[in-house]
Amino acid sequence: MEEDLDLLQEATEEAEAAEDSRALYEVKMKFLGRTGKVTALLKSMKDIAAEARPAFGKKVNALREAIEEKFAAIEERLKGRELEKKLAGEKIDVTMPGKRTKKGALHPVTRVKDQLIDLFSGMGFEVFEGPEIETEYYNFTALNTPADHPARDMQDTFYLEAGSGQKESLLLRTQTSAGQIRVMEKKKPPIKILSPGRVFRSDDDATHSPMFHQMEGLVVDKGITLCDLQGMLDEFAKKMFSETSKTRLRPSYFPFTEPSVEVDVSCASCGGKGCSLCKGTGWIEVLGAGMVNRRVLENCGVDPDVYSGFAFGMGIERIAMLKYGINNIKLLTENDVRFLEQFED
């Protein structure tokens, strides 16, 4: 049995010959496994004399430890080599494109609409969306534009063919101002309302679209003045265009406001010096506004001697076109994906 104790040499040679850790494992089993040679030595202890057993046992254990030590060293070497090989095999071209989930985008009109809503929500405006089909009353009459009023010619209105059994003639709203009345009929001051939505005018040429979006703002409270209107619009111009933007009021006419103003914003492209965008004037016409006409307040049951207010309305497409430099309004309804893709967040 003593000769069997010389297994270290054999085990070392075989282990050294192992090409990878799997082969090494096989060698390990051959010597140290349940049926391995070293284990067999231990098992053979019962065949030797009892007095010789401790010494023999000691030798076998020493042998096992020596083999284990050798194996461990070899294993470490093999593992290191294998890792290197694995890493070499997993080398990638880091310049290849990344994998992405393709995102879509919201329409530029929605983007601007959302920005405006966020901006005015912060100032205490609630959002109200009125119907797109309106009655003459809400779209015109209540807004101080009775049937024979010259202002009706200002907007080319789409009228609807009457359905059977329908009494009132209906139209596509020409302005989101119609929503003002619906709000004021139900809600009493203080009122701060923002009314976005589609509006329709019978107009179709290079710069006009028969359908576009407006955003109407209305404030009714005690002691509201024209100065407040400009103060709020200054804030709007700064947030929507640039920190240095300014507004300019000039007289205009809308039947539902008195005084009425056209509001220009200093041209963000040239900073007011004059360029092709602002046609050399330094100003860009952005919205219409004014102090709510007393008759409109009366029509809604609001006492004009107690309350006053202002209203403003802007074309969302116009703001979007100015903001993004879109040069043709038709692009906004063509839905070409190459156009829409550019508004990804």
Next chain:
Amino acid sequence: MLLPYSWLKEYVNVSIPAEELKEKLFSCGFEVENLTYLGKDVTGVFTGKIVSCEKHPDADRLTVCGVDCGEKGVKQIVTAATNVFEGAIVPVALDGATVKHEGGVQKIKTGKLRGVTSEGMFCSGEELGINDDFYEGAEVNGILILDKDTPLGADIRPIVGIDDYIFDIAVTANRPDCMSIYGLAREVAAVLKKGLKPLDETCFHAVPTDVKFSVEVKEPKLCPLYVGSYVKDVKIGKSPRWLRRRLALMGLRSVNNIVDITNYVLLEVGQPMHAFDRKFLHGNKIIVRCAKEGEKITTLDEKEFTLRPDNLLICDGERPVALAGVMGGLNSEIKEDTSEVFFEAAVFARDSVRKTSRSLGQRSDSSARFEKGVYEIFPWMAMTHALTLMERLGCGTPTQCTVVGNLQSVAEYGGITPKQIETTYKKIDDVLGISVPKEEVNGILERLGFGVTDKGEALSVLVPLWREDIDGYPDLAEEVIRMYGYEHITPTFLEHATVTHGGRTPAQEQERKAKRTLEKEGFFEACNYSFYSPKDLDLFRLPAEAPERNAVRLLNPISEDLSVMRTFLMPSMLQNAVRNVRRGNYEGKLFEIANVFSYDLLLEEELGGKLQNRHIVLCTWGEGDFFELKGAIEALGDAFDVTFTYERGERPYLHPGATATIRIGGLEVGVMGELHPAIAEELALEKKVFLAELDYEAASEKFAKDITYHNLPKFERIQRDLAAVVGEEVTCAEMEACILHACKAVKRAELFDVYRGKQLGQDKKSMAFRLTFEQDEKAEKGLTPEQIDGFFRKIVANLKHNLNAELR
């Protein structure tokens, strides 16, 4: 409204540069859309006297002239014109000059004509851009021959009347009083703080006459005021040069002195007038009435119209003589031998004139003016002005026969008594938010023609008759601030307002989330018109009784292609897909959330219901399939914690084998599928298109308002795969339902593979599901492998029993 600078200067002493006046007008509410200098194209043209005329040595048709151009010296000009002669004063374009030429500008240089030097060119009227109304003789065939007393070497522009600016001014709808030269002059005077000369310095002298006229207005609502006046001893002839030139500046041709006066008054005062030849007015009678059905009239331009009862007519004792407010009749036209005239200045209801003008397709300067609105003071101003001009021009004698129709209604409508507004300076300040000095307020209003009585804190204001738009103190505030200057407004931020709570409604937030969800799924938001073409409905093969056909029609669409309101959104999406594919965008995903309309909804409005319904539409095209689109709808369901279920469905426009109706619980909320291949072929679409449309409003009612948290179970989840062979007709939904029904511990059964192969047999498929077993959070013990085995056996048995499925 056009405003020639020279004409304005007749009433206001103004001398600032035209550009500066443009700014002033802009600041007070009159945007100058176009400012044109008439002499822009004519430069370097001077007057010269022909001092010698000799035949060209080498050309029979050319003449060599010596021309005395005063300070510019004597020049040699070679001309082909035949109307030049020694002693004639003519316009000479010298070296470097520019003139008008065939719609463009021509530069003149010294050059040689057949070997003889010409130091410029003689000009015709056309080359100066003028006609006979600017300068008599401008339209002759040849060179313009100037008056004998014309100075030499002078700039031609002031001489022929083109040293002038034309302001093209946008007048807002509330200011019909400014649709006239005099009205605009009043604004200019006010903004420049200058005086305004009266329209007529002296009034005409009316002579007595035996002629009597009567006016009867049968439609007082359509004709609130009719003023007529008889003029005798009329001498028809040419108008003086100054008057013809002014008409020419406004783009009108001179006709004769009488017609010119009516046109001139329309421009200067803003009141349309008409002149009848008195001898054709039977019975010296004017009757204003509506036409009888089928009644006919021939207007001045020799067009005959067949009328309807809503057309208003001016008639004499026997027959119609004018289409009220639109055009006079041919039968009473002013002719060369006219010797008596009856002038008309009236107010006609703008709506009536508009309707007549539109329905007959007959427009005129008069009808255009009436459509903007004419106030009751205008006829009086106009008649006085016209009669004064008659006298001044010496072409007729005004008489004391002035008749007024419908005076009663004048009183009834309170038209002619000025409005009075009682207010305070504070009220005006409170609208503006600034304090305007009292003197400024008074001065501004007075310059605009208001009568102001300063009562300390209060003021009493008499509104001029031409300002019917002025109603109360806010109007006065506007008058004040537009003249005082908007730059005085100092921005404040709602100093007195109550703090309010703002933001979107829950429904608006939800819609925003829906959009964001689809954005994350790779969809682009589209925006389409709310109307489409009836042809779109045909393309979608909808039968006559289909609800989508119940579309609301526009009464006045832009075109048939945009004539009906959308009843569903898919047609717009299909158009978008087609357009994209044609543009080479072979892959795409779009969605839109928008309203649809139908007559059913319109009727609901009368019952207090809604007028519109919100839909959401999705569209994909390219290499994707049905399930790619379905995935997006599932994502939408996940976002709002609702489960959509799908059943095989049918639509005439979708692939019969690839259409599903979409439900939430028992409620059908939409449909999805592949575009019918026949439609795809009709559109020559090379890519498959998938469409889905949901009733967003109905679906969103089922949407979870917020996220609900469930406690986690204590024990781990266990997954097992199950593959079963079934007949082709068995659907995934049936398998799923059968599995879930068999065992409560199965929380999810997800299909992950479908396999077909020969060894499975004809019309068979293998479906592999991943089953997830999970305990409720209350369970005290985890599931043992034995329990799972038991569940599994039960599931297999159930599948076998119900769907004849064999474990694979």
